[in-house]
Amino acid sequence: PVKLGILTSGGDAQGMNAAVRAVVRTAIRLGAQPYAIYEGYQGMIDGGDGIKKFDWDSVGSIMHRGGTLIGTFRSKEFRERAGRLKAAANLIEHGIDHLVVIGGDGSLSGLDLFRQEWASLLEELASDGRITREQAAAHPTLMIAGLVGSIDNDLVGTDMTIGADTALHRIVDAIDDLASTAASHQRSFVVEVMGRHCGYLALMASVAGGCDYCLIPENPPADGWEEKMCAELKRGRDAGRRDSIVIVAEGAQDRAGNPISSEYVRSTLEERLGEDARVTILGHVQRGGTPSAYDRWASTWLGHEAAKEVLAATTNSPGMVMALRGNRVTGTDLMEAVQDTRKVPELIAAGDFDAAMALRGGSFTE
Numbered sequence: 001p002v003k004l005g006i007l008t009s010g011g012d013a014q015g016m017n018a019a020v021r022a023v024v025r026t027a028i029r030l031g032a033q034p035y036a037i038y039e040g041y042q043g044m045i046d047g048g049d050g051i052k053k054f055d056w057d058s059v060g061s062i063m064h065r066g067g068t069l070i071g072t073f074r075s076k077e078f079r080e081r082a083g084r085l086k087a088a089a090n091l092i093e094h095g096i097d098h099l100v101v102i103g104g105d106g107s108l109s110g111l112d113l114f115r116q117e118w119a120s121l122l123e124e125l126a127s128d129g130r131i132t133r134e135q136a137a138a139h140p141t142l143m144i145a146g147l148v149g150s151i152d153n154d155l156v157g158t159d160m161t162i163g164a165d166t167a168l169h170r171i172v173d174a175i176d177d178l179a180s181t182a183a184s185h186q187r188s189f190v191v192e193v194m195g196r197h198c199g200y201l202a203l204m205a206s207v208a209g210g211c212d213y214c215l216i217p218e219n220p221p222a223d224g225w226e227e228k229m230c231a232e233l234k235r236g237r238d239a240g241r242r243d244s245i246v247i248v249a250e251g252a253q254d255r256a257g258n259p260i261s262s263e264y265v266r267s268t269l270e271e272r273l274g275e276d277a278r279v280t281i282l283g284h285v286q287r288g289g290t291p292s293a294y295d296r297w298a299s300t301w302l303g304h305e306a307a308k309e310v311l312a313a314t315t316n317s318p319g320m321v322m323a324l325r326g327n328r329v330t331g332t333d334l335m336e337a338v339q340d341t342r343k344v345p346e347l348i349a350a351g352d353f354d355a356a357m358a359l360r361g362g363s364f365t366e
């Protein structure tokens with residue numbers, strides 16, 4: 001049978017297990033033999049126990065669990081050709097020439113590079129005698145499919161990435177919790193949320209949590225924003241509101257590109273409004289715990305389509321990322337999605353905030 005490897009890479013995200021389960025079971029249904037590759041690309045480089053045959057039961061009772069059961073890693077070695085050579089040799093040893101990777105834009109662009117280099121990697125391995133000419137000839141092409149696993153929801157071309165919905169639930173739960181203690185003391189809370197260069201989690205959590213002010217990288221505030229923020233909060237207080245919450249995306253910045261820290265926001269509220277203000281940095285709690293129902297079913301659907309896509313790929317297929325768009329799973333050119341994603345910070349730096357927001361796509365731009 002065709003041998004299909006699956007790995008999770010980069011930051012873990014809730015829903016990755018459901019995706020792995022769906023890829024494994026769909027592959028089996030379609031007559032392929034799945035292999036789990038542990039610790040992301042590093043497991044592929046290290047070989048040995050890092051590459052394991054999976055059967056139907058290997059992925060039983062994992063859908064409701066957080067994180068990724070097959071481990072993840074941000075592999076520096078895979079960024080070098082020497083690392084990719086080792087990885088290719090280990091795949092050939094197992095006869096694996098189909099790969100599904102669940103990760104963020106860095107992991108997915110690494111996957112596409114690996115696909116492009118595949119023939120030359122095999123040629124080098126064969127001429128060094130590390131694999132036979134027959135082995136190289138039996139696996140002329142690497143078939144790939146990507147899935148976007150990241151709580152940040154930062155990949156252009158997809159409405160929701162695996163893990164973003166659960167992370168949003170974590171944040172909104174925390175906002176609800178903080179609101180009661182804030183109201184008791186008539187305090188202001190500055191809540192810092194993850195997202196790297198993307199403000200999706202911050203913006204959506206602000207709306208869902210009924211917060212007072214929000215700072216995101218895609219919409220850097222103009223000079224004098226501190227005054228505007230303070231006026232907003234004061235309006236709430238004057239109207240009798242006992243708690244105020246400001247959400248700061250970890251990538252928030254001003255128009256000159258200087259980071260806006262949650263501590264700066266806190267001291268501004270304290271100094272200008274005389275507020276008793278506190279900072280809560282939610283951190284990795286946002287990536288932890290059981291996946292939401294959405295992340296379970298969406299990841300199952302995505303995993304199913306990714307396995308079908310990669311097993312139907314022909315030698316001419318470009319690398320595809322399977323993504324949710326308008327409540328449908330669609331295949332998008334992987335490198336186009338990655339390149340568009342990388343354009344967003346460039347547009348922000350150039351001051352074209354509308355174009356940056358428009359590229360993010362999906363519900364984020366509404």
Ligand code: F6P
Pocket residue numbers: 011104150151152194195196250287
């Ligand atoms: O990409 C997911 C993410 O959680 C980001 O939101 C955050 O900036 C980063 O990963 C944290 O990385 P690490 O887990 O390596 O500290």
